[in-house]
Amino acid sequence: MYEPPPATLAAPESLPVPTMGSGEPLLQRLASEFGSLRKSERKVAVMVAENPEFFMHSTMAAVAEAAGVSEPTVMRFCTSLGFDGFQSFKINLAQTLALGIPATHSAINDDDSIPELTTKIFDHTLTSLDRARRNLDTRQIESAVAMLVTASNIIFIGFGASGIVAQDAAQKFPLFGVPCLAPIDAHQQFMAASSSTPGTVLVVISNTGRTKPLIEMARQAKRNGASVIAIAGGDAPLLSETDVNIVVKTFDDTDFYTPTVSRLAVLVVIDILATSVATGRGPEHLGRVRAMKHDLTSFRNGD
Amino acid sequence: MYEPPPATLAAPESLPVPTMGSGEPLLQRLASEFGSLRKSERKVAVMVAENPEFFMHSTMAAVAEAAGVSEPTVMRFCTSLGFDGFQSFKINLAQTLALGIPATHSAINDDDSIPELTTKIFDHTLTSLDRARRNLDTRQIESAVAMLVTASNIIFIGFGASGIVAQDAAQKFPLFGVPCLAPIDAHQQFMAASSSTPGTVLVVISNTGRTKPLIEMARQAKRNGASVIAIAGGDAPLLSETDVNIVVKTFDDTDFYTPTVSRLAVLVVIDILATSVATGRGPEHLGRVRAMKHDLTSFRNGD
DNA sequence: ATTTATCGGTAGTATTACTACACAAGTGAT
């Protein structure tokens, strides 16, 4: 007769998530795993969600009292989420709180005061940048840098907010060390892509990665033998047309009030690329950059 | 005979800094107050500076052992810096570490690997944005918003990186609800400032606040009765020529490797301004913005 | 309705942070 597999299989591992923070923000996880919590543990969960600051500075006894449960329940709550204990949880909570209350917990309302709005937007920005950092694949960056240091010229293209980012990138041409172009209108962009050569690197910036004209330009550049780097917010049609893909994950701008934070994250990525390329080009190149910066200061002040 | 003043005067208040984080980053303070620490406490200080992660996850006994001092010394170290105790210090340390190791502790070297460089730049960016947030005066924002909601048209100007920021700001004109201009070259900028009217609001973006042509443009706009808002990195000549000054403090880009993070902070401030103005204009305006966003998505995908 | 498994609290224990005290080292004055 058939024997069912041993019951121990029912408890493989409580949580694959490591104890310290490389995963999703804590309060996010709290919401998603709320269903798998016990009734009394949920009381603790809502307490920490409503008043994380208090939790952070309190002892177990105080938390237990405030949530209306016993101390071991608080303890179980912490271990249920995969932490070593109360202290470990508190430390982790402090970490996420440093970036501000995550966006999902603080949507922007019409009647928010300016100070409220200020903190909310900063919180959202910092949390999103943190997310981008955690999800960034440095190998992609490495490939991109390798491509850029051997480039004879670089073209940055993008529409809307990404177009501004492209402008910013092109302005860093002293760091890249080769001529940089960032045409603004669609026709000029296509012309640039179309007249690219095998030495050209085309950097396509698109948050959605679905903008059709950009995909077309990427194809055109590749036909000319150019290398194409895509910087996008996630999996998208564009990424299958390119040589290197840098995925910059932020929090989706579901609420239309919340400003597009993705462009900030992309700007940071550009910073990383530019700096990496500059250091990769050796000391004499850096000397030229330094001299340029110095001269610019004089020019700016009108000396 | 002369009696010296009572000795109690020698200990007025240990530290004016509040226990929780509104001041400078912790590791920064550690460096600046290192001199006023006792010999054994300094051992603890260097330990936490070298290996903050370890400190964060350890007990007092472990830290004492690692630093080669006794537990009370660790305790005194915490209180000397103005914290309630060991726990309080640990929580605060975790907070600062969440943003990454601050810039001053991790200057960029020529031989840094790409992953190293990535974390360093992200850390620097996040820390700087956090600093900008803490030092931002919301009353200045409020004044600026009050000015912008009554504007009939808005002009954004800036040079270099700030010029890009101006472009980005102008692109948010749907949120501002009035025509926005962001001329690129100096002559066009001056012409725009010169042809401004009392309904015009001129937003001058300059990190240094010393760029002479910009100051001249601000003067010109004021002569025409326009209102002028300055967004700058600190006290500077420009600020005495304007109606409202928004100071965005980041970390000075002393090292020329470190990319200019100030522009990112200013972008966030622009986000705040745009969102505030949009909500301030009432629901029917927001409805139009929402419709516009929806239509843009269709256009983008070429449907 | 009874058994069984899951859940929550009470009581106890081992750590851990914190404090009071005493010794040592450095400093200034007689």
Place this chain on the structure above:
DNA sequence: ATCACTTGTGTAGTAATACTACCGATAAAT
């Protein structure tokens, strides 16, 4: 140079806190 005195550091003890083992209650399943 020696002595009083301040300052700094460690030892020993205490109160608290986090964590654990156990048992009663409650809900679920048969």
